[in-house]
Amino acid sequence: MHYRHNAELRVLACIHRPDAISAITKLLEVMCPTSERPVVVFVLHLIELIGRASPIFISHQMQKKTMSNNSSYSKNIILALNHFKRHNSGVVSVNVFTTICPLMFMHEDICILGLDKLTSLIVLPFYRKWSIDGLVESDDNTIRTLNCSVLELAPCSVGILVDRGHLGRSTVSSKSSYSVAMIFLGGNDDREALTFAKRMANNRNITLTMVHFVAVSDDVDSHWDKLLDNEILKDVKLNNVGDEYVIYLEEMVKDGPQTALIVRSLVDEYDLIIVGRWHNVESPQTSGLAEWSEFPELGIIGDLLTSSDLDSKSSVLVVMQQQQIDS
Structure with missing residues (x-):
């Protein structure tokens, strides 16, 4: 970032x-x-x-x-x-x-x-x-x-x-389209992941989709975090990221199960999905999901996308911003 x-x-x-x-x-x-x-x-x-x-x-x-x-x-x-x-x-x-x-x-x-x-x-x-x-x-x-x-x-x-066996077998060439999605909930890790994803908006053979999960009622995130989120999302919403078109989607969700349902529906649409780790952060978008987490090192959304009961071909990149160590 x-x-x-x-x-x-x-x-x-x-x-x-x-x-x-x-x-x-x-x-x-x-x-x-x-x-x-x-x-x-x-x-x-x-x-x-x-x-x-x-x-x-x-x-x-x-x-x-x-x-x-x-x-x-x-x-x-x-x-x-x-x-x-x-x-x-x-x-x-x-x-x-x-x-x-x-x-x-x-x-x-x-x-x-x-x-x-x-x-x-x-x-x-x-x-x-x-x-x-x-x-x-x-x-x-x-x-x-x-x-x-x-x-x-x-x-x-x-x-x-997380390579589901397909990441290295597809190509970004003049004859094919490579689809990438970035799932954004907010916070440091998601902002870092989105910054990384923005680099991909400069290749006509890559389709970049940004999916923003917005809580119907959100009283958890700090006001400062929301300001930072809105700032980094500004150019995505205006499609002013790179040379190629970026698709911006907004999903209103009320709780974790609804988020999980939408996330699971995305796995067959993209070759690569980029998410922030967003570890140990409570939010309406992920409420009720942490207790079912199998891979805590991937965060809640990364864990959903990598679940062993999910028949998916999408590879996943889970990004964690460098942690700040308290003095």
Whole structure:
């Protein structure tokens, strides 16, 4: 939110498995980098250190030879990202690193690299993996624990990317349309998520829809929060965001169940849905939903979109603005 409109966006993307590369590169593609708004990407390949050896931190830009262990994984990542860089020449810079450390310290390496490279967004993969037919293939609770640790200590905003098996298989090309929705309820995280989504309003092949959930009776949010929300929504309502048309929809809701019903109706209409984490915030729009939450790290709306009983092909990006630490 606090970046200048034409400033470069510095992103740290974390990868545990080679099959996550396509989803990450797709997300980078829909950021719509341009010469006026370039993207600098730092990709961190995370490898668990087994035994008592000292942690290792490798820059593949500095290294002439790759390590023998896990080298094929790192090579695949480098090849895929170099291909992405070539297709976005002059507007994307890519730097690949590998960290080999114990799981209990991995979140520290992520946060240290993010701080060192002055990134504004850290992208983490969700711990659950889906197949292309919508079935859950595997869960890795060590990744879930790692994500939660990063959320607590991150030096910048964090996005958890939930790939339902389709994000990396569709393309943003001249022959296809890629549909993105941003669900907005209000608050810091939603404002951060909306700012990120606005970058996508510069590609004619991306359809961006902003869905604003408004409470019929809203006495919970602070007056200041409402002023900030209205300010960031102003250009969206006027369709003055980017070069392409942005669809603005407003949904009046009375409670959480009504919100859930509308959110569930959106999952088959979009390739990617962006939401704010909006964690531990009470509001009329989400009343009664928190007690059913399965994934608290995704917030209430992110949890709804990622529910195991939801047959969805929409991938989800849950954004949390850097938390303010009380002194």
